[in-house]
Amino acid sequence: MPSLDDLKRPEYPRSSTYDAKWLVEADMGPNPLWLLEDLARDLDLRPGMRVLDLGSGRGATSVFLAREYGVQVWAVDLWISPDDATATFEAQGVGDQVTALKAEAHALPFAGGFFDAIVCIDAYEYFGTADGYLAYLTHFLKPGGQLGIATPALRTEIRELGAIPPHIKACVGWEAVAWHTAEWWRFHWAITELVEVTSARLQDTGWHDWLLWAQVCAEYTGRPSDSVTMLTADQGEHLSFALVTARKPG
Template sequence: MSPIKEQLRRALTVERYPRSSAYDPQWLIDNLMGPHPLWLAESLTHVMPLHPGMRVLDLGCGTALTSIFLAREFGIQAWAADLWTKPTDNWKRIQEAGLADRVHPIHTDARALPFAEGFFDAIVSFDAYQYFGTDVLYLPYCLKFLKPGGSIGIVVPGLRLEPGSDMPPYLATRWVPDMCSYLSPSWWRRHWERTGLVTVEVADMIPDGAEDWLRWLDACDLVGRGFEPDAEMLRADRGELLGFCRVLAHSTTRHIPR
């Protein structure tokens, strides 16, 4: 094993993510679109049970790594839905992973899902839901595709508390419009519960999520694929505000208002 590959392996072997640590770090980096996708997925499975044969929509799946991971580790049937990645490219990765019978690539907009109502046992989304799910009308729309009593779980970049006028300088200097979607667990809880359509079971920050994020960026930097402005921001924050929000809820109604 080359020195760089060994460094990557050590950097991306984390005790709290034993399943993810078994995957090839180079495969992860070659297909990256953001923070370590398998860590995000595994952190959700710590609170969200998945069982063999479940139909699961992976919403905004990117390069389908999370769909591959969940299908392989938990025996689910995954629908890998994304707007930005070509389904043919994802299909190639799925076939190479030996999961052509369990992962189904779909090219779709999150606001125009081509599925039957009540089709899915669960819906998951990793580092994607913040791009469309802050719309007050989105959760009621999305829940149409979830069976009664089904589960929806997301992991998104977020803040422990939304900053006010006293935003720390390290955030103020990096703040761009997309970061307006960096919200707190309590914000997501209110946003979902106000619909009356779900019971929120978990709304928290992933333990050591900022540390995980920085560890991933530093590992990517080993092969020239890091993003130093984000790394600098995370170092300055020291885990005070930044990290990942994890939200899990269960559908409580058979009728989704149109």
């Protein structure tokens, strides 16, 4: 079984400088820093920008955004207490750069045009597939502002498959209907003309990275993992992550 040392990966040089134990203990979903590091290759993040980390969970991605890109971060999450997240940001030395807030993704407490960028790592699938959500969310972006999401994805739409593949259904049930192809996301956003889609790609390494992360977490916690079972059965036939970025017309 892979161990914490296997989380140091040359493909993700920035993420590899972070304490693997800390990352695994903050686990709420697969490899958030790898996803963000890869997504950021398609974004233009500059020091001093205001960035919303939507669905920030325990906050590893917000720490990464603050440290790696020198941006000011608003870490917004529904399930994790902002007090716990704030303690993490202070302990990680980015307390002055990151503000933690509890908010529901449809009731964001910000002025229109407040953000230079919005990123969402492994959370958009919980609320972002509704047709009207892009219009709501982009209201908070400045003209020219950027949006980037990393979200579980399939190589073929479930609609085309005709059913949720059984090994995926056994793990996440109906929620897999929110897992789409990168091309689905490209069309879903581009057709609105609310944004210009700047990239929409399926990660080549997505299945492999996801399985490695799940195996390391299972090994570290000593608990059996439904994700390992699902990903092992999948063998990369269906599962990966989609990385999608867009810019609001400026």
